[in-house]
Amino acid sequence: MAHSCNRAAGRLLGFLLLLAPTCPALAQSTTTCSLSALVDSANRHLPLLLEKQALVQSAKAGITEAKHAFLPRLNVVEELSVGSADDVTGPFLPLPGILHSISGSITAEPNYQAVTGNMASLYGEYELVDFGLKSAKINNAKAFAGLSQADLEKERYLVKWQIGKLFFAILRSRYQLAVDAEDLRRYESMLTITCALTGSGVNPGVDSSLARAGLSRTRVNYNEATGALHRLEQQLAYLTGIDHPVISLDTAVANLPVLPMDTAAAPLNPLADYFAKQKQQYSSQADLARKSYLPKVLLGAGGWARGSSIQYNNLYGSAGEGLGYQRFNYLAGLGITYDLFNGIHRRDRLSVIDGQVKAADYALRQQQLQLQTQQRQAEESIRIAQANLLELPSQLHAATDAYHQKEAQYQAGVINLVDLVNASFELFQAQSAYIRTVNDWYTANLDKAAATGNLDQFIQTVK
Structure with a gap:
């Protein structure tokens, strides 16, 4: 047929x-x-x-x-500032746009003399353990x-x-x-x-x-x-x-x-x-949601250098004296972060x-x-x-x-x-x-x- x-x-x-x-x-x-x-x-x-x-x-x-989202974060900061350094000791909320020193004034009387400061910092952070979040x-x-x-x-x-x-x-x-x-x-x-x-x-x-x-x-x-x-x-x-x-x-x-x-x-x-x-x-989104609400273990390390026209003996120097680096510090440590409400968010x-x-x-x-x-x-x-x-x-x-x-x-x-x-x-x-x-x-x-x-x-x- x-x-x-x-x-x-x-x-x-x-x-x-x-x-x-x-x-x-x-x-x-x-x-x-x-x-x-x-x-x-x-x-x-x-x-x-x-x-x-x-x-x-x-x-x-x-x-x-x-893949690149899990590269270590490395921030470099260089700051040159001019302003007064008169403050008082006490706690404060970190409101956006307002920066306070946590230390008090170094003189008994108010002093609004302009001083210079120079600061550089380097900070790196890496998620050491992400419990499968990257994959x-x-x-x-x-x-x-x-x-x-x-x-x-x-x-x-x-x-x-x-x-x-x-x-x-x-x-x-x-x-x-x-x-x-x-x-x-x-x-x-x-x-x-x-x-x-x-x-x-x-x-x-x-x-x-x-x-x-x-x-x-x-x-x-x-x-x-x-x-x-x-x-x-x-x-x-x-x-x-x-x-x-x-x-x-x-x-x-x-x-x-x-x-x-x-x-x-x-x-x-x-x-x-x-x-x-x-x-x-x-299904892959479901797996990502499960991993996204697990704790994170962070490895952080940094260092910074600072200069100021105010000397250690309470001497206000010239503006040029604050342009060089005078003190150097470093810090490293491990941290763990976890939101206690993550269980509700994950569900x-x-x-x-x-x-x-x-x-x-x-x-x-x-x-x-x-x-x-x-x-x-x-x-x-x-x-x-x-x-x-x-x-x-x-x-x-x-x-x-x-x-x-x-x-x-x-x-x-x-x-x-x-x-x-x-x-x-x-x-x-x-x-x-x-x-x-x-x-x-x-x-x-x-x-x-x-x-x-x-x-x-x-x-x-x-x-």
């Missing part, structure tokens, strides 16, 4: 290829493109995909940022980069699928336009014959009116088909950046891929992989993330269910199209013979115009059914490939 379907579809496409060059719309075409070439062009042109690529690069840079942050950054990459692949996959549908829709529209053009020529021939017969008095004058009405109707159908084709081409140009591409298809249906019914070994579908990566990213944060993980899991199941349903529907459409392809050659052959017989009978005055119009309509319907069925066959295979994760393989085999 499959071999017969292939022969039938091959004859059909051969017939359509003979018709297609008669279509004036093809005269606008300038670029010959295969399906894979159109997909490649979309990857380079479509701003949506370029945006996703930029976000992937940003997410990958975030991995490096997460959790890096893993979370990697998970986010993986999600960004999966989002890019999902959008690419959807664009490929959309271009594939447009590819076959444009082919169908062009072939249908060629059939409409042939139908238009038949009605023009009918009008010519009718005018000759009515002019000679063989047929009533109403036949010419009916013929003109039929010709006008076919012209309207042709114009509408031309507009539909142009809209499809505009949509393809929007996705690929190529105006009026010439697209062609191998007439041998047997050259299309035979997709496996068992999808156990099929590649992971990017549409499902996105939700799997989303769930993974939420609240994990409750939020747990809901996100569950939602991502349900979204993954929903997508898998949709893909399974799409695969079954595509397989059913393929089965119906294959069955119809066995019948359609006979229908087209019979309709063609019937039209030619009716045309000869009408010219001989044996039948009326209505019989000839009915025969023409049957031929038009048979040709259109051929186009529609082959398009259904290709589109169903495309949908099956997309549902099973074999879309790239399908695109590469469409020549």
Whole structure:
């Protein structure tokens, strides 16, 4: 049965290829493109995909940022100041913008004489023990980069699928336009014959009116088909950046891929992989939340040097005496920090993330269910199209013979115009059914490939 379907579809496409060059719309075409070439062009042109690529690069840079976030902190300060040094001893709150000395005045009487001071400091700090926080942050950054990459692949996959549908829709529209053009020529021939017969008095004058009405109707159908084709081409140009591409298809249906019914070994579908990566990213956030609220052990070390124009013997010297370093100190130590309310914060944060993980899991199941349903529907459409392809050659052959017989009978005055119009309509319907069925066959295979994760393989085999 499959071999017969292939022969039938091959004859059909051969017939359509003979018709297609008669279509004036093809005269606008300038670029010959295969399906894979159109997909490649979309990857380079479509701003949506370029945006996703930029976000992937940003997410990958975030991995490096997460690694560098745990480098030791080393602060260097150099300060030169001029002002009074009169204060009193006592506690104070460290209000922003107000700095106090913790020591009191060195004289009994207020002294507002300006003094100079010079101070330099160096302080370094390193998280000696972070209880896995560093690895959790890096893993979370990697998970986010993986999600960004999966989002890019999902959008690419959807664009490929959309271009594939447009590819076959444009082919169908062009072939249908060629059939409409042939139908238009038949009605023009009918009008010519009718005018000759009515002019000679063989047929009533109403036949010419009916013929003109039929010709006008076919012209309207042709114009509408031309507009539909142009809209499809505009949509393809929007996705690929190529105006009026010439697209062609191998007439041998047997050259299309035979997709496996068992999808156990099929590649992971990017549409499902996105939700799997989303769930993974939420899980990494949960691990990061657990590690973020653990204690931190810090190793700190520093040193500083200071000079002042006030001497140790309570002598206020000149301003220049305070510009050099006079005293040097150092300090090193270990510290541990922990917020006693971290347990509450961790519980609240994990409750939020747990809901996100569950939602991502349900979204993954929903997508898998949709893909399974799409695969079954595509397989059913393929089965119906294959069955119809066995019948359609006979229908087209019979309709063609019937039209030619009716045309000869009408010219001989044996039948009326209505019989000839009915025969023409049957031929038009048979040709259109051929186009529609082959398009259904290709589109169903495309949908099956997309549902099973074999879309790239399908695109590469469409020549």
